[in-house]
Amino acid sequence: MKRILAVLALASLASGASAQMKPEDAIKFRQSAYGFMAWNMGKIKANLEGTYNKDEVAKAAHAVAVTATSGMGALYLPGTDKGTGWKETRVKPEFFQQQEEVGKLARAFNAAAAELDKAAASGDMAAVKAAFGKTGESCKACHDKFRKD
Numbered sequence: 319m320k321r322i323l324a325v326l327a328l329a330s331l332a333s334g335a336s337a338q339m340k341p342e343d344a345i346k347f348r349q350s351a352y353g354f355m356a357w358n359m360g361k362i363k364a365n366l367e368g369t370y371n372k373d374e375v376a377k378a379a380h381a382v383a384v385t386a387t388s389g390m391g392a393l394y395l396p397g398t399d400k401g402t403g404w405k406e407t408r409v410k411p412e413f414f415q416q417q418e419e420v421g422k423l424a425r426a427f428n429a430a431a432a433e434l435d436k437a438a439a440s441g442d443m444a445a446v447k448a449a450f451g452k453t454g455e456s457c458k459a460c461h462d463k464f465r466k467d
């Protein structure tokens with residue numbers, strides 16, 4: 319957790335300096351961002367399956383939506399198709415060759431995350447459940463195509 323926060327702080331310092339970003343750092347930032355989103359998705363799931371806390375769900379959904387629209391595409395620099403961030407990258411080479419398909423999946427993911435953010439802010443649990451399902455599917459759609467097992 320501490321490490322994720324440190325990386326997010328670094329990421330904001332580094333913005334605007336992406337041209338000089340080291341490939342290793344770009345891989346670290348994206349792995350951290352995905353891990354951070356997974357942590358927040360896990361919180362929403364736990365709330366849907368257990369006691370529902372509107373504020374916790376709203377904060378978690380907002381964190382996912384904001385991370386989704388943070389411009390993560392900039393972290394897929396040339397030369398980051400291979401290499402090691404916190405661990406060896408799992409991106410597939412196709413990610414760099416099928417930009418149109420990546421864009422389509424990323425836009426679908428952004429739209430689903432925005433819908434989840436809206437539903438969570440309203441506190442409508444049924445709407446959150448539906449939007450959570452769609453968001454999770456959009457994560458998986460990209461992983462199925464562009465992430466190694």
Ligand code: HEC
Pocket residue numbers: 345348349350352353355356359382405406407408409410413420423424427453454456457458460461464465
């Ligand atoms: C547009 C494609 C795309 C979308 C959308 C996407 N991911 Fe990923 N995800 C990837 C790729 C590519 C990697 C591998 C990154 C690397 O290792 O360099 C990854 C890696 C991960 C990892 C492993 C991180 C690590 O520690 O190495 C987790 C966890 C993860 N994603 C969760 C999610 C969740 C949760 C969502 C949705 C809320 C999501 N992803 C949406 C493409 C995507």
